[in-house]
Amino acid sequence: MKALYFESFGSSDVLQYGELPEPVIANKELLVQMEYIGLNYADIYRRKGNYHIEKHIPYINGYEGVGTVVEIGTAVAEYEVGDKVLFVDVPFANAELVAVPEEKAIRVPKTIDIQLIASIGLQGLTADFLAHDLGLNGKDENVFVHGISGGVGQILSQMLTADGVKVYGVTSTEEKQQLALNQGAEMVFVRNSGWESEYHSFFDTVYDGVGSTLLESTSLLKNRGKVVFFGMAGGNPPAIDFIQLLSQSKSILTGDLWDYLTSANQRKERSARLFKYFEEEKIVTSPPTIYALKEGKQAHEHLESGKSIGKILLQPS
Incomplete structure (x- = not known):
């Protein structure tokens, strides 16, 4: 089979494309021919x-x-040859063929385009657990999303809007600002435009996957509000004065998707809830940027440039 691989760590220059042995599946695994x-x-x-x-x-x-x-x-019970499946936590995916444990496979509904499914898997399930396990926002609450036009941000903001929550956010360019507004956000700010001072102590919840903005996030919270901290895309978070948080009844919640996506039933239930938003057209995402698998170097460079909007997909030839 053809695969994208590397033999040492480093820049995108280490990536190679060529023939590797096909995986051999175990008795509870599926051999999946990759589409995206x-x-x-x-x-x-x-x-x-x-x-x-x-x-x-x-x-x-x-x-x-x-x-x-x-x-x-030989021991697979729930799937047959010809079924289409999604997975979000199976290694060695940058190849034409992947061995997927049955319990980690998610059946793809026929009602949603396969390319869209590929675009919303990991980010969509992440958004779902942030909203429905950690945020738990009520109707008409005000929430703020850092990186609102990013992969998780686009889905999370529209999911919250569909749930009746009022969503605000910040992004890096006017183009991305307009995208988030078109997707239903109440107000979207461009980073470094001086908007923060007007929104101190305003939000019920701040969703922060940036990390370096954590101190800013706590200042945006009203008393008894909470930060949902789920990543460090912008670097490690600064030191937090928990005595000050205590005095203002502010909380910081964290979580890892893999502590929630722990079984085949969890995958089935959570993916069904996610897919329903798309089936009912409550969430619309930017079209993905698609590279051939052999163009993996260019795809990595595009993602690292910070200029991508929406998902980047690799497609085996």
Whole structure:
């Protein structure tokens, strides 16, 4: 099979494309012929050696994608050859064929385009757990989303809006600002435009996947508000004065999707809830940018440039 791989950590220059042995499936696994593979910023960290990557010689990156089942293990009960499945946490995805444990497969509904499914898997399930396990916002509450036009931000903001929450946010350019407004946000600010002083102690919840903005996030909260802290895309968070938070009854909640997506039933229930928003056209995302798998170097560079809007997908030839 053809695969995108690397033999040492480093810049996008380490990426190679060529023939590697096909995976051999276990009795509870599916062999999936990939149609679209999700590229995420974690894959950049893995390529650089800054994030856990499954051992393999050579390294094969990628943990998310959509494809068709072409072979099933002898003990597989829920899937058949020809089924289309999504996965969001299976290693070695940057290849034409991937061995997927049955319990980590998510059946793809026929009501949603396969390319859209590939674009919303990991980010959509992340948004779902942030909104429905951590945020738990009520109707008409005011919330703020850092990076509102990003992969998670676009889905999260529209999910919250569909749930009756009033959503505000910040992004990096006027183009992305307009995108978020078109998707239903109440108000969207451009970063470094001096908007913060007017919104101190205003929001019930701030969703922060940036990290370096955590102190700013706590200042945006009203008393008894909460920050949902879920990532460090912009760097490590600063030191927090918890005595001050205590005096204002402000909270910081954190969570990891993998502590919630723990079984086949969890995947089924959570993905069904996510897909329903799209089936009812309550969420619309930017079209993905698609690269051939052999163009993996260019795809990584595009993601690292910060200029991408929407998901980047890799497509085996």
